[in-house]
Structures are given as C-alpha cells and as structure tokens.
Amino acid sequence: MMMMIKMFRYLLLIAYTFLNLGIKKALRIMTVLRVVVDTLKIVDPHRKCYRMVGGILCERTVQEIMPVLLGNKDQLMNVIKSLKEQLSKKGSEINDYKKKYKIRIKMQDYKQKQENFTESKRNAVVVL
Numbered sequence: 001m002m003m004m005i006k007m008f009r010y011l012l013l014i015a016y017t018f019l020n021l022g023i024k025k026a027l028r029i030m031t032v033l034r035v036v037v038d039t040l041k042i043v044d045p046h047r048k049c050y051r052m053v054g055g056i057l058c059e060r061t062v063q064e065i066m067p068v069l070l071g072n073k074d075q076l077m078n079v080i081k082s083l084k085e086q087l088s089k090k091g092s093e094i095n096d097y098k099k100k101y102k103i104r105i106k107m108q109d110y111k112q113k114q115e116n117f118t119e120s121k122r123n124a125v126v127v128l
Helices: 002-041 062-100 106-123
Strands: 048-053 056-061
Touching: 002 062, 048 062, 056 062
Parallel strands: none
Antiparallel strands: 048 056
C-alpha cells in the first residue's frame, strides 16, 4: 500500500512538472510568433519570405503566410489555456493528496516557524 502511495505521488509530481515545462515552452514559441507577426505586418504583402515546414524551406509571400501564422497563434493560445487548466487540476490533486496523507514539506514548516518567530518579536513589548 505504501509503495503504491509513493508511486502515485511521484506520478503526480512528474505530470505537474511536465505540464509546467510545456506551458513555458509554448509561451516561448508564442513570443517568437508574436515578434514574427508584428514584423511581417509592416512589410510589403508581396515580399518574399521563407518558412520551414516539416524540415523543408518553402518560399512564399507575406500575404500567403500571415493567415497561417495567425491561425497558429490562435491554436497555440488554446493549447496554453488547456495546459494551464490541466496544471491547476494537477495542483489541486497534489494538494488533496497532501491533505489526505498529511504530508508536510520541511521548508514550508521552517518558513512558518520563521514567520511566527519574527511576528512574535514584533509583538513583544519592551519595558525599561
């Protein structure tokens, strides 16, 4: 039973980590895509541009590429939204798991003790 609990905990943490990494990667791609779209907006629509599709460099015009890039941007926004939803679900699963099995993290306990200590120092009255 204890082994299954540990395995479940590790699986939850791994899923949470991968979702977080996926969101970060998607946000980096979104930033690059936004820069490309902003740059191509000010360029002549009939100007040649190149796009890598499946490892093959294709020559197109800006006017042909812009709708594709905007579509990719919308799809990427939807992916980021769904990843954030999944991340919040996994976070709540992890918190439920911690409550169910009364798991405490040492650093959190240490920080709470430090906060309580500093708060009690602030509330102390010095009488001379």
